Structures are given as C-alpha cells and as structure tokens.
Amino acid sequence: MKNERVTVIDIAKAAGVSKSTVSLVLQGSPLVNDGTRAKVTAVMRELGYVYNRGAANLRQSGAKSKILGVVVNDLTNGFFAELAVGVDMVVQSAGFVQFLSNTSESLDRQSEVIASMREHGISGLILSPARATTAADLKPIVASGIPVVVVVRNVPGARVSSLVSDNQQGTFAGVQHLVSLGHRQIAFLGGFNDTAVFEDRLHGYRAAIAACGLEPADALIIPSAPSRAGGVDAVGRALATDIKPTAAVCFNDAVAFGVCDGLRAKGLEPGKDFAVVGFDDVIEAKTAVPALTTISVDPQAMGRRAAQLLLKQINAGKAEAESIISSVRLVVRSSCGATDADPSVKVETGL
Amino acid sequence: MKNERVTVIDIAKAAGVSKSTVSLVLQGSPLVNDGTRAKVTAVMRELGYVYNRGAANLRQSGAKSKILGVVVNDLTNGFFAELAVGVDMVVQSAGFVQFLSNTSESLDRQSEVIASMREHGISGLILSPARATTAADLKPIVASGIPVVVVVRNVPGARVSSLVSDNQQGTFAGVQHLVSLGHRQIAFLGGFNDTAVFEDRLHGYRAAIAACGLEPADALIIPSAPSRAGGVDAVGRALATDIKPTAAVCFNDAVAFGVCDGLRAKGLEPGKDFAVVGFDDVIEAKTAVPALTTISVDPQAMGRRAAQLLLKQINAGKAEAESIISSVRLVVRSSCGATDADPSVKVETGL
DNA sequence: GCTATTAATTGGAACGTTCCAATTAAGTCA
DNA sequence: TGACTTAATTGGAACGTTCCAATTAATAGC
Numbered sequence: 001m002k003n004e005r006v007t008v009i010d011i012a013k014a015a016g017v018s019k020s021t022v023s024l025v026l027q028g029s030p031l032v033n034d035g036t037r038a039k040v041t042a043v044m045r046e047l048g049y050v051y052n053r054g055a056a057n058l059r060q061s062g063a064k065s066k067i068l069g070v071v072v073n074d075l076t077n078g079f080f081a082e083l084a085v086g087v088d089m090v091v092q093s094a095g096f097v098q099f100l101s102n103t104s105e106s107l108d109r110q111s112e113v114i115a116s117m118r119e120h121g122i123s124g125l126i127l128s129p130a131r132a133t134t135a136a137d138l139k140p141i142v143a144s145g146i147p148v149v150v151v152v153r154n155v156p157g158a159r160v161s162s163l164v165s166d167n168q169q170g171t172f173a174g175v176q177h178l179v180s181l182g183h184r185q186i187a188f189l190g191g192f193n194d195t196a197v198f199e200d201r202l203h204g205y206r207a208a209i210a211a212c213g214l215e216p217a218d219a220l221i222i223p224s225a226p227s228r229a230g231g232v233d234a235v236g237r238a239l240a241t242d243i244k245p246t247a248a249v250c251f252n253d254a255v256a257f258g259v260c261d262g263l264r265a266k267g268l269e270p271g272k273d274f275a276v277v278g279f280d281d282v283i284e285a286k287t288a289v290p291a292l293t294t295i296s297v298d299p300q301a302m303g304r305r306a307a308q309l310l311l312k313q314i315n316a317g318k319a320e321a322e323s324i325i326s327s328v329r330l331v332v333r334s335s336c337g338a339t340d341a342d343p344s345v346k347v348e349t350g351l
Numbered sequence: 352m353k354n355e356r357v358t359v360i361d362i363a364k365a366a367g368v369s370k371s372t373v374s375l376v377l378q379g380s381p382l383v384n385d386g387t388r389a390k391v392t393a394v395m396r397e398l399g400y401v402y403n404r405g406a407a408n409l410r411q412s413g414a415k416s417k418i419l420g421v422v423v424n425d426l427t428n429g430f431f432a433e434l435a436v437g438v439d440m441v442v443q444s445a446g447f448v449q450f451l452s453n454t455s456e457s458l459d460r461q462s463e464v465i466a467s468m469r470e471h472g473i474s475g476l477i478l479s480p481a482r483a484t485t486a487a488d489l490k491p492i493v494a495s496g497i498p499v500v501v502v503v504r505n506v507p508g509a510r511v512s513s514l515v516s517d518n519q520q521g522t523f524a525g526v527q528h529l530v531s532l533g534h535r536q537i538a539f540l541g542g543f544n545d546t547a548v549f550e551d552r553l554h555g556y557r558a559a560i561a562a563c564g565l566e567p568a569d570a571l572i573i574p575s576a577p578s579r580a581g582g583v584d585a586v587g588r589a590l591a592t593d594i595k596p597t598a599a600v601c602f603n604d605a606v607a608f609g610v611c612d613g614l615r616a617k618g619l620e621p622g623k624d625f626a627v628v629g630f631d632d633v634i635e636a637k638t639a640v641p642a643l644t645t646i647s648v649d650p651q652a653m654g655r656r657a658a659q660l661l662l663k664q665i666n667a668g669k670a671e672a673e674s675i676i677s678s679v680r681l682v683v684r685s686s687c688g689a690t691d692a693d694p695s696v697k698v699e700t701g702l
Numbered sequence: 703g704c705t706a707t708t709a710a711t712t713g714g715a716a717c718g719t720t721c722c723a724a725t726t727a728a729g730t731c732a
Numbered sequence: 733t734g735a736c737t738t739a740a741t742t743g744g745a746a747c748g749t750t751c752c753a754a755t756t757a758a759t760a761g762c
Contacts, residue, residue, distance in 0.1 A: 007748055018712045023750055033710060048491055053470035054405020055748035058717040066467065075435060075451075076634065081426045088453060092460070097467040099450035102439060109443065116417065116448040119404040120471055140399055229638045264640035283427060287580045289615035358718055369742045374720055384740060406718035409747040 006049045015043040026051070057121050068096050068310065069117035069125045071110060073153075075102040077227065077254050078282045079299045080128065083151070086303025087126060094311055096123070103130045107137065114141060124310045128152040131192060135159075147313035151306045154196050161313065161322045163306050167200035167279075168207065170295035170328040174249040174277040175208030177293070177330055181338060183247035183275055187220040189234040190255030198223070198251065201279065205249055217243055226251050231258020232265070235274075239266065247275035247336070253282045256292055260335065276335040290334035297328055357400045366394040377402070408472050419447050419661065420468035420476045422461060424504075426453040428578065428605050429633050430650045431479065434502070437654025438477060445662055447474070454481045458488065465492060475661045479503040482543055486510075498664035502657045505547045512664065512673045514657050518551035518630075519558065521646035521679040525600040525628040526559030528644070528681055532689060534598035534626055538571040540585040541606030549574070549602065552630065556600055568594055577602050582609020583616070586625075590617065598626035598687070604633045607643055611686065627686040641685035648679055 008022040015022070017036060024032050025040045053065055068091050072080040084100050091098050101113040110130045117125065124147040135157035141148055148160040178186050188205045191198040202221065209216050219241045224230035231250060235258070238245050250256035256278030260270040270276050271290040278285060281296035309322065332338050359373040366373070368387060375383050376391045404416055419442050423431040435451050442449050452464040461481045468476065475498040486508035492499055499511040529537050539556045542549040553572065560567050570592045575581035582601065589596050601607040607629030611621040621627050622641040629636060632647035660673065683689050
C-alpha cells in the first residue's frame with residue numbers, strides 16, 4: 001500500500017538494525033559506522049522515507065521546526081512580495097523555510113493564520129500587521145516566548161521587536177526636494193489614514209511644509225487605498241481641488257504608479273506636467289517610465305534585515321525587544337521632473 | 352515559567368478532570384457535559400493552551416493538518432500574488448490555511464520547500480513549477496498519495512491534476528485581433544523559451560500568423576525574462592530589427608507593462624504608435640494607462656479553481672488526475688490602439 | 703588467550719494527544 | 733430500594749521519533 005507512512009521502524013527492519021540506529025543516522029550522529037550509515041541511507045531512499053517533524057518535535061529537547069512564519073497584510077502590493085523574497089534569501093542559508101500567509105487586512109484571518117502557524121510549532125514570526133492590530137492581539141504569542149519581529153507597521157505597546165522605515169524623514173526629504181525644484185502646492189496622496197505608517201508619513205510631510213514656510217492645505221491631503229487604483233483615484237481628486245497642486249508625495253510606490261496612470265488619463269505627463277515622488281523603491285520604480293523618484297526603503301533589504309533580527313533572537317533563546325528605525329534614502333529619478341538630475345545621485349537622509 | 356508548553360495534562364489538572372475529557376472537549380465531542388466543557392474551555396484560555404498538531408497527527412487516524420502548501424516560481428510577478436489570493440478565498444471557507452512558498456525558479460529550493468511541507472504533513476499541494484521541473488521531480492510526492500494540483504505550467508508525464516490556461520487559443524486570438532486592426536508586422540515578446548507555457552503561447556502566435564496568411568519572421572520572436580524589465584528589453588530589441596513591427600503579443604502582462612514602458616522611453620506612445628496585447632489580465636491591466644488589451648486568464652479565478660480542484664481530491668481521498676485547460680478571453684482595452692473599441696466588449700474565445 | 707578500552711548498537715521510556723473499552727455517575731421505573 | 737439504562741468520565745496503549753543508559757562488538761596491548 002504505497003500511501004502508508006514509512007516509519008523508522010520500517011527502515012530499521014529493512015536495514016537489519018535497530019530503530020535507535022536509524023534515529024542516530026537521521027541525527028547525523030558520528031557514533032554510527034559508515035557502512036551502517038550507508039545501508040540505512042540507501043533503505044530510506046528506496047522506501048521513500050519522509051521525516052515526521054511533528055513526532056520528532058514531541059520528543060526532542062527544546063525542539064522547534066525549521067519553519068519561520070511570515071504574515072503580510074497585502075500580498076498584491078509588490079512591496080510585500082519583495083519583502084518576502086528578501087526574507088527568503090537570509091532564512092534559506094540558515095536552513096529555514098519561510099511559510100508566507102496573507103491576511104488581506106483582516107484581523108480575523110491574521111489570528112487564524114498565526115494560530116495555525118503556532119500549532120505547527122514555528123520557530124519565529126515576521127509580521128506586517130493587518131489594519132487595526134493592537135498590542136492585545138499580539139499578547140498570546142508574546143507570552144509564549146516565540147520570537148516575533150513586526151515590520152512596516154508598528155504595534156505600539158507590543159513587547160516585540162520591530163523594524164520600520166524612517167517614515168517621517170522620508171516624506172520630509174521628499175517634500176524638501178519638491179520645494180527645491182520650485183513646487184509650492186504639494187499634495188500628499190494615498191494611504192489608509194487609520195494606520196501608524198500613514199500618520200508618520202503625513203507627519204513628515206507636514207513638518208517639511210512648515211519648515212519650508214509653505215501654507216498647509218488640508219485639501220491636498222487625500223487618503224485612498226494604498227494601491228495603484230487608489231493612486232488614480234487620489235490624483236483625480238487632487239486635480240479637482242481649487243488649489244491645483246503641481247506635485248505630490250505619495251504614500252507608497254504603488255500609489256505613485258497609479259498617480260502617473262491618473263495623470264496620463266488626463267492628458268498630463270508625469271515628471272513634466274506634475275512632479276511625483278513615491279515611497280518604497282520597489283523593483284519597478286527604476287524601470288517605470290518615467291523612472292520613479294522615491295524614498296528608498298528597499299523592501300528586499302528590509303526583509304533581509306527582519307530575518308536577521310529574527311534569527312538573532314531565535315539563536316539567543318530570548319532577547320530584549322529591539323526597535324529599529326531603518327534609514328531611508330531619497331532616490332532622484334525622472335518622475336519629479338528633475339530633467340537635469342543625474343539618476344545615480346542619491347541623497348542620503350538617514351543615519 | 353511562561354515559555355513551558357501547556358499540555359492537556361496541565362489543563363486536566365487545573366480543571367480537575369482527566370486528560371481524556373480534555374481531549375474530548377478539543378474534539379468538540381457531544382459526550383461531554385456542558386458544564387464540564389465550559390470549565391475546561393475556560394482553563395485552556397487562562398493557561399494559554401496551544402494545540403500541538405504534530406502530536407495529534409501522530410495518533411489521529413488518517414490525520415492530516417489543515418495546511419495546504421502553495422509553491423510558486425516567482426512571487427514578484429503580481430500574477431502569482433493574485434493566484435494566491437484566489438486560493439485563499441476558497442481554502443479559508445473550507446477551514447484550511449495556505450502556506451505559500453516562493454522558489455524564485457530554483458529546482459533545489461522547490462525540492463526543499465516541498466520536503467519541508469511534507470514533514471509537517473500538508474494535506475495537499477498547489478504547485479506552479481520552477482523552470483525545468485520534470486515528472487521525475489514530482490514522483491516522490493505523487494507516490495505518497497498527497498493530492499497535487501499543478502497550475503500555470505504543465506509537467507508532462509506527471510500523474511497529477513493540472514490546471515493551465517488555453518495558451519494557444521489565447522495568443523491565436525491576440526494575433527487575430529491585431530490583424531483585424533490592420534497590423535501585419537506582429538512581434539511575440541518575452542518569456543523563458545524553455546518552458547511549456549512559452550511553447551504553447553508561441554505556437555498559438557505562429558498558428559495565427561499562418562492562418563492570417565502573414566509571413567512568419569523569427570526575428571520578431573524575442574524571448575526575455577517574463578518580467579516588466581524583460582519587456583523593456585524585448586521591445587528595445589524588436590524596434591532595432593529591420594522589420595520594424597507595429598504591434599506585439601506579449602508573453603504575459605508584466606512583459607506588456609514593460610513593453611509600454613520601453614515604448615515611452617523611445618518617445619512612442621503605446622496604443623497609438625504601437626499596439627500591445629498582454630496575457631493574464633492581472634488587476635493592474637484595467638487601471639494602467641493605456642488600459643491593457645490582454646488575454647484574460649484572471650489569476651484570482653484560476654487560484655480559486657485550483658483550490659477547488661485540490662479540495663475535491665482531498666475530500667475524495669484519492670482521485671484520478673484531472674487535466675483542465677481553462678478557457679481564456681480576449682479583453683479589448685486601449686493598448687492595442689482600438690480607439691473606437693468599447694472596453695466593455697469582451698470577445699469570448701473559450702468554451 | 704586474557705584484560706582493558708573504545709566503538710557501535712540497542713531497548714525502553716518519554717513526549718502530547720487520541721481512541722476505545724472499561725468504569726463510574728446519574729436518571730428512570732417498578 | 734434495587735435493577736436497568738443512559739450519560740459522562742476515565743485509564744491505558746498507540747502513534748513516530750529521540751534520548752540515554754545498558755549491552756554488545758571490536759580493537760589494542762600484554
């Protein structure tokens with residue numbers, strides 16, 4: 001019956017050794033004779049043995065799986081796909097496998113996937129929280145001692161490590177740059193206004209408006225879904241205001257791409273008729289036309305960093321929660337209309 | 352010690368019942384008195400009990416986890432993110448959780464993540480294979496009886512269910528449409544030429560070129576990475592040929608977006624100066640400017656269908672491998688230059 | 703050949719949970 | 733009150749693997 005699970009008992013019988021010897025081979029123990037090891041290994045291959053991690057974890061002292069959970073709030077945003085790719089680069093070489101789950105901004109779904117991951121004994125969790133996630137939502141996993149790293153969106157009050165970008169500095173630098181290009185009516189487009197990331201990025205925008213002596217205008221702050229479609233929507237509304245902005249700092253790159261789409265739909269050329277600055281520096285920012293001026297978070301680097309932080313905690317057994325604010329960089333490309341700007345010139349804004 | 356695992360023994364002691372009663376409560380058995388059930392449930396909540404799925408699977412007859420593995424070859428392509436979202440819609444309501452892993456086209460990584468998923472006892476697998484995957488690579492999991500559904504890329508000879516789009520019909524219809532708009536020099540851009548999907552889509556392209564009495568030109572078949580950046584590259588090379596194509600059917604939407612980018616970079620306007628047809632109909636196809644004419648696969652619908660097919664097999668215990676060729680539709684929008692085309696008119700090309 | 707040491711292998715119990723037969727408790731009826 | 737039936741709970745063994753002390757095998761030295 002090919003569907004019956006092959007166990008160490010089956011391997012032991014077929015190889016003419018004890019189950020304990022099979023276990024030693026599985027553990028790569030030096031206590032096994034090479035000939036015996038080769039025989040057992042061959043039998044495992046022949047019989048198609050598949051390790052039962054759940055059984056092993058039961059007996060193994062301090063056992064943990066080689067799985068790291070990664071939970072993101074919106075997988076259709078390329079930023080999170082790239083974040084996951086960055087995580088994979090680091091965890092792979094540490095012998096871990098990433099299991100990625102998407103919550104589509106649902107708190108219920110988030111709880112469900114985290115619970116399922118815990119049932120299976122994940123060694124750690126990287127979480128980009130769904131909207132409205134509070135410290136209370138994270139309390140059970142925190143109490144369990146499983147290392148958690150929160151990325152992108154902070155969860156105030158949660159005793160977990162966090163890695164977020166320097167949102168305020170980023171939008172501050174974006175506005176400053178647009179002002180240096182001569183813009184005076186600058187919009188802030190996109191983002192769900194009930195998230196900490198939105199507040200931070202808006203705060204930096206406002207601070208720069210004030211620091212540059214410009215008149216703040218609430219009509220130029222237009223929230224929308226943080227997606228490409230949301231960007232089309234937001235720029236349409238911005239252009240319908242009496243103020244007539246000539247430039248915008250966008251909540252993220254997806255919104256910025258949508259803003260460029262929305263401008264073209266109105267016969268305007270992004271970069272020439274309207275200056276666009278994004279936030280993230282996803283892969284497509286460089287290849288888009290016009291190439292996107294953006295605040296570079298570099299999602300893959302962020303993923304790598306989050307993974308390193310998590311592995312550090314796993315290896316330390318238990319560590320103090322660390323809060324890291326990842327520096328960001330203004331990357332000047334064509335979309336802001338800096339036609340004589342050298343795209344390779346990068347203005348450092350962080351540490 | 353808050354990090355010690357809470358077990359059914361601990362719950363039993365704290366609730367003043369036996370471990371068997373705790374187990375019955377966990378199983379939702381009707382054999383337990385309501386008062387006892389409430390007491391045990393309360394103690395579980397207080398002590399933060401987390402089920403040990405690995406232990407349960409050990410004893411439980413025919414036990415399988417509530418996890419479905421989903422393995423994709425390129426998560427940075429929005430198509431796969433949407434596929435995963437579609438899978439989630441279906442598996443969620445069936446009480447399953449999707450664990451998604453990305454192989455970045457690596458066969459080694461693919462084997463590793465599949466092995467890890469099997470260790471943890473997945474109930475089924477949806478796989479978009481990495482390049483060069485053969486039936487031999489799938490033989491072990493097939494032999495184990497775990498239900499597998501291969502999507503997007505077929506693996507000839509593998510005795511698994513598959514769900515692929517009607518690639519030949521799709522590109523055939525795309526070329527026909529461009530011919531009906533008056534184009535005679537039509538390129539085929541993008542895709543890795545060592546994949547079955549590429550062969551199918553190219554075959555449809557060639558068949559339509561022949562059926563419309565056009566002169567085939569190998570110089571107009573330009574493979575590239577199936578990404579946006581690959582599209583920029585491919586259209587650059589197409590425009591550098593002596594033939595000077597006026598239109599292209601693209602391997603997928605990501606390539607098509609890149610082709611539009613590449614046209615703009617050369618001062619050409621997609622839809623007006625050059626007709627572009629994509630393949631997939633990802634979310635962004637509709638909102639892009641120009642809105643993308645494309646062969647609609649609808650990745651979310653595909654994900655839903657794959658999940659339904661997999662759940663059907665799981666619930667049937669064992670089923671015959673099914674091969675489904677999902678019909679595709681030509682969706683005419685602006686990128687092909689059909690300026691008087693009504694975007695809501697959809698030309699049905701499938702069953 | 704005998705003794706001591708090292709190498710290799712083994713048997714039994716543990717891990718958390720489930721299952722099932724056995725036991726106990728509760729309710730009903732005469 | 734006792735007998736019978738139903739409801740509720742329980743104890744022990746099983747599941748696949750690991751760990752560790754015990755046992756066996758092999759080797760070296762005299």
